[in-house]
Amino acid sequence: MPFDGEADARGTTSGRVERNRHLSEKRHVSDSTWQTHGMDPRIARTRQSLQQALLALAREESLDAISVADIAARAGVHRSSFYQHYADKETLLADAIDATVDEAAERSLATGLASGAVAPDEQQILRTLEVFLEHASANASLFRRVLGPHGSALATARMRDRIDGIVREGIEHARESGAVPANDVPVDLEVAAVSGAAIAAVGQWLHMRPRPAPTQAAAWIWTLLSTSLIPVHP
Template sequence: MSNKLDPRIKRTLHVISDALISLMEEKGFDHITVRDITSRAEINRATFYLHYQDKYDLLDKFVDEMIHEFTAAFQLPPGFEINDFIKDSDTPPDSFIRQFEHIADHAKFYKVMLGANGLPGFSRRMEHVIRESLYHRTLIAQPHDNQVLMPRELVVRYVTSAHLGLIMYWLENNMPYTPIYMATQLIRLHVLGPTHLMKSNT
């Protein structure tokens, strides 16, 4: 939601989106009506139709907004260099931390959207955002395909799956760790790899 919106309108849009997610969690999007949403949000139908054409318009706008914020959280700063990304295996990049913080701030949305009553294809949209960003980072690390040890796309697909997998695990288990902890484990997987991390320190 735009920060330029009147605070009262922002509150209205917030209660509408909260009502949508709550209802989706209970019975799935297909079984929800506009009347259900307005009743749960405690607003009249005229107020709903001031902002949305129907429940599909609401869902599309809400999902687009969250994907935009998810993308922005993962965005690289201007003048980014690979040394800014990987300082060491225990220092996660700010973009990793921001992304987990964003998900924590909107945990119910992501849990519902990625769950059984969520939106088909939503995980693919998240995957696309992650994959595009990681692909860009590999180009910064090594722009020449003939200098990499394996096809770039295989590397990007592997780390994308790991990245999204950690996010989904975290949500499925009610976020038992902090965003910084999760971002740190993610960068350790990037730098050290799963086989190395399974080795005993003793």
């Protein structure tokens, strides 16, 4: 999703440079993640504690078996505090997924900025995918549920929105760098197709036994996505 004031600039290299600088500044804000930037630090800490509590509990038992009271107890807050921050467990789950994807993108961005990159390149996008898959693997049962037929519609939509943003960066970079031939396919349509394939691939990987390492899965998925970005001409 674009940040405020960036919608017009998102499709240009200069726009992405400004966006990276903007995100770099956010990394140095106390208690910051993209999701909690500008929020009261105490509220941010409580929400992060609730998110981490849900993820920890989901590694131990099914999501259906986890109650709001369980989450509050694990986070070290009163049950009433939960409802001061979240309407229900599904909204908390969606925020936890948001934070996972945002952290993956932020960590890869930090690597890119440290190397002097001003626009996302293949290695930075691949690193984003690797970090995201590391989180997904550590919380495999939860992500299988989210991506499954009976998963949370809100959490799935939020994750799809975040992945759309990462895919869009890759597509725009590939088009502007000349890495793929010019085509007249609308970017939004291409983003939907590619991110849909990425989510399906992640879901399949999470069900593999034994499950390949996140780095291997990221390389496979990136190969598939890179191939799908090259238009096929008759």
